[in-house]
Amino acid sequence: MTGFRDKAGREWNMKTYAEMIARTTTMEAHLTGTANWLLENGYDLVVISSHAGSCEKCAPWQGKVLSLTEKTPGYPTLKDARADGLFHPNCRHAYSLYVDLDAEIEVTERETTFARSDDSNSGEVQQDIGSAVPVDSIPSAVKRGISKALAEALAHGARTGTECLLTLDASTGQPAYERVDGTTYSVQFPETLIEFLRKADRGSVILIHNHPSSSSFSNADLRTLAGYDPIKGMFVVGHDGTKYYVGKRDAQVTVETILKTYEKFARQYYDEYYRLVNANRMTPEQASKEFSHRVLESLAAELDLEYRRWDTP
Ligand SMILES: [Zn+2]
Ligand SMILES: [Zn+2]
Structure with missing residues (x-):
């Protein structure tokens, strides 16, 4: 890096x-x-x-x-x-x-990849992810499966310092596809997963992956969300224990719209965080995390996506 x-x-x-x-x-x-x-x-x-x-x-x-x-x-x-x-x-x-x-x-x-997340994992990753998944649109039975998957993704990250991707059935919370292990910077979608995602019903799949940098969703993540109708939503767990959710409501969002909106807000907020780092008011890691969260908050509001960030104490 x-x-x-x-x-x-x-x-x-x-x-x-x-x-x-x-x-x-x-x-x-x-x-x-x-x-x-x-x-x-x-x-x-x-x-x-x-x-x-x-x-x-x-x-x-x-x-x-x-x-x-x-x-x-x-x-x-x-x-x-x-x-x-x-x-x-x-x-x-x-x-x-x-x-x-x-x-x-x-x-x-x-060759869709999740965007690179930089840096090593710190040795002290929270293992107890808890069961709280504060996303109203997801039934509690499904939340159990999501908690398990978040813990698994975090444990994988702590062990290997790399990303992995878990695919769950959105109506049961059970695994719908085997875990895909990535590299330090990305997860490659195997062709069979792409085929699976193409054929699955609309809104029937939830994706979960980890970000070693603990920042929010990348534009590549959002491209995946918008590009596949079957994906209802995505969770990310950061190696510092921060969790994120972004999900679709009723409105259709195209890949083009989501990428353009991401770019618009990234441009809008970049300078502010750049200055905070230059003024020693944030570390680059903090700035990267807060910047990505800010972009996602604005993007979700504009495109009527559901978006949450939370920590499990
Ligand atoms: Zn990602
Ligand atoms: Zn020139």
């Missing part, structure tokens, strides 16, 4: 950093950080910024959509653009996430 160092020399969390992908910057290191995060989250397309008075070399590339890796056919690659002179020294151009949903979904459908 590498962070970057801001002016105050403090390490700012890479995940949070990457969530400001829309901020333009000319520094190569920042571009590389953005690219890494985008790739880790399954994105491939970026759009080049536009400025008045662009240098001649870059003018043809302004506003163009590029593929970082060549995996999305039909777009020039970042390599092509560089070879043509884009991002020359002192270039003011930058790139940010571009979502071509048809193309991206096709490519990433089979």
